[in-house]
Amino acid sequence: MTGTLTVVDHPLVAHKITMLRDRDTESSAFRALCQEVTLLTAYEALRHLKTEPVDVETPVAPTRSPLLAGPEPAIVGILRAGLVMVEAILTLIPTGKVGHLGLFRDPETHQPVEYYTKLPDRIADREVLLVDPMLATGGSAVHALDVLSEAGATNVDLLSIIGCPEGVAAVHDRYPETVITLAAMDERLNEHAYIVPGLGDAGDRIYGTK
Secondary structure (H helix, E strand, C coil), rough: CCCCECCCCCCHHHHHHHHHHCCCCCHHHHHHHHHHHHHHHHHCCCCCCCCCEEEEEEEEEEEEEEEEEECCCCEEECCCCCCCHHHHHHHHHHCEEEEEEEEEEEEECCCCEEEEECCCCHHHHCCCECCCEEEECCCHHHHHHHHHHHCCCEEEEEEEEEEEEEHHHHHHHCCCCCCEEEEEEEEECCCCCCCEEECCCCHHHHHHHC
């Protein structure tokens, strides 16, 4: 699968995205909405998880039914905003292993600066879902994909809440096989490398900082 992009088309997702965009939405509501949107879109993003049949005894009869194939998938969040998405996905996959990539965007160059990395073991054997609420320039996502690739990961998908054409192009230019799932695709970046219309700085709005 090459250069795949899915923008989830669902009225509940659209409704919650509108509430996220509203500058008057308080941090507590914003966090909850991010989790809800993540849950609604993660079903699509996790569509490619592998399963294997197992024998099960129901109260009525024996059967064969699918379970997720091991080892457990990894959910890797780009700090700090990605944490809210990691927690939501863990409600769907409680046995998932969690990784963290600490990145911040240099305000002058808009390039990612790495300050922390901790990945699950056997990353090369796991299906990996990389999560970050915003896919803007694509710099952080590409840097994170570089880190995961260097660690041996070969099966990595990307889930963001809002993206734009520039970010999608940046990821697919470097990693054309990456499957990207978005809850919304916005118009463009502005001169400050913010998504338009976007929702502002996701991390600041999630945690109530400036």
